[in-house]
Amino acid sequence: MSDKSLTHKERALMDLIYAKPGQSVAELNRLLKDNSSYSSTRAALSRLVDKSQLVTKQSGTKYTYHPIADQLSAGTSAIQRVMDTFFGGS
Numbered sequence: 049m050s051d052k053s054l055t056h057k058e059r060a061l062m063d064l065i066y067a068k069p070g071q072s073v074a075e076l077n078r079l080l081k082d083n084s085s086y087s088s089t090r091a092a093l094s095r096l097v098d099k100s101q102l103v104t105k106q107s108g109t110k111y112t113y114h115p116i117a118d119q120l121s122a123g124t125s126a127i128q129r130v131m132d133t134f135f136g137g138s
Contacts, residue, residue, distance in 0.1 A: 054101070057082065057092050062101060062115065070105070070112040 054062065057080075064079050065071060071079075077089040084092075093113055096102040104111045131137055 054096075054099070055092070057084070057088075058096055058099075058101075061089070061092055061096065061113075065102065065113055065115055069114045070107070072107075072110045072112055074110075076113070 060080060060082075061076060064076055073086060073090045073093060076093070077084060077086050080089060093102065096113075097104060100116060102113045103116055104113055106112075
């Protein structure tokens with residue numbers, strides 16, 4: 049997983065996608081708890097693609113989102129960043 053930090057919304061989207069890969073913007077937008085607009089959810093997903101966190105796949109007439117890294121690798125990387133930031137890596 050990239051070292052670029054994720055916003056709260058981006059983390060929420062990643063959690064939803066790890067729980068069920070292959071969801072569309074509309075599906076993810078319905079699951080978000082922050083009453084986001086469709087366009088703001090689409091923009092956040094686009095940023096995650098730009099940050100190399102997600103890849104899109106065409107499924108019929110819609111695009112679906114899939115994580116690039118598996119959840120274990122992503123979690124391990126996140127924990128390492130916390131250790132480095134707050135505890136000097138130890």
